[in-house]
Amino acid sequence: MRFDVITMFPELFEPFTKESLLKRAQAKGILSVEAHNLRKWTKDKHRVVDAKPYGGGLGMVMKIEPIFKAVQSLKSKIPKSKVILFTPRGKKFTQQKAHAWAKLDQLIFICGRYEGVDERAAKHIADEEISIGDYVLMGGEVAAMAAIETVSRLIPGVIGKETFLKERKQKTGFLEYPQYTRPEVFRTWQVPKVLLSGNHKKIEEWKKKHGRLIGRK
Numbered sequence: 001m002r003f004d005v006i007t008m009f010p011e012l013f014e015p016f017t018k019e020s021l022l023k024r025a026q027a028k029g030i031l032s033v034e035a036h037n038l039r040k041w042t043k044d045k046h047r048v049v050d051a052k053p054y055g056g057g058l059g060m061v062m063k064i065e066p067i068f069k070a071v072q073s074l075k076s077k078i079p080k081s082k083v084i085l086f087t088p089r090g091k092k093f094t095q096q097k098a099h100a101w102a103k104l105d106q107l108i109f110i111c112g113r114y115e116g117v118d119e120r121a122a123k124h125i126a127d128e129e130i131s132i133g134d135y136v137l138m139g140g141e142v143a144a145m146a147a148i149e150t151v152s153r154l155i156p157g158v159i160g161k162e163t164f165l166k167e168r169k170q171k172t173g174f175l176e177y178p179q180y181t182r183p184e185v186f187r188t189w190q191v192p193k194v195l196l197s198g199n200h201k202k203i204e205e206w207k208k209k210h211g212r213l214i215g216r217k
C-alpha cells in the first residue's frame with residue numbers, strides 16, 4: 001500500500017510516519033506513507049493554495065487547481081487507487097471502510113482545512129468524501145492519520161500475525177474485553193479472580209460477558 005497525503009502541513013506527518021509499527025512496515029517495504037506539500041503544485045510567487053470564497057463568507061477556501069495537479073501527478077500508473085477527501089461533512093469512516101481500502105494499492109488523501117475546499121474537488125476529483133466523526137477538527141490531517149493507522153494494521157505483516165489473523169477470522173467484528181497484567185493487586189485494585197483461575201471455560205465466558213463488539217464488517 002502506498003499512502004500519498006496532500007496537505008498544507010506535511011511536517012505533521014514526520015513523527016507520525018516514524019512511529020514504530022509504521023516505520024517497521026515501511027522498512028520492510030509493505031507500505032509507504034508520503035506527505036506532500038500542496039504548495040508544490042502552485043506556480044505563483046507566494047505559492048497560494050487558498051482564497052476568499054465566492055459569494056462571501058468566513059475564512060478561506062482551498063483552491064481547486066493545486067489539488068487537481070497534485071492528484072494528477074500522484075495518481076500515475078497505479079491501478080487500484082482511490083482519492084479520498086477528508087472533510088467534516090464526509091461519510092463516516094468505519095472499520096468496514098478500512099477493510100475495503102486495505103485491498104487497494106494506493107490511497108491518495110486530500111486534507112481539507114476546516115473552512116472548506118472548493119466544492120469541485122468533492123465533485124470531480126475525490127472518489128469519496130470522508131469524516132472520522134461528528135466533531136470539527138482544524139483540518140483533515142488528524143483524520144488522515146487515523147485512517148492510515150486503521151488501514152495499515154489490516155495489511156498483512158504490519159501488526160503481529162496472531163492478532164491480525166484473529167481479527168480477519170471474525171467477520172462479524174471482534175470482542176474487545178478488559179485486560180489486566182501484573183501485579184494482581186495494585187493499591188486495593190484487584191484483577192478479576194476468574195482470570196487467575198486457570199479455568200479456560202470460565203475465562204472465555206467472562207471475556208464474552210465483558211467484551212464489547214467492535215470493528216463489525
Ligand code: 6GU
Pocket residue numbers: 086087088090112113114130131132133134135136137138139140143144
Ligand atoms: Cl475529515 N476534517 C475535519 N476538519 N474535521 C473533522 C473530520 C475531518 N472528521 C471529523 N471531523
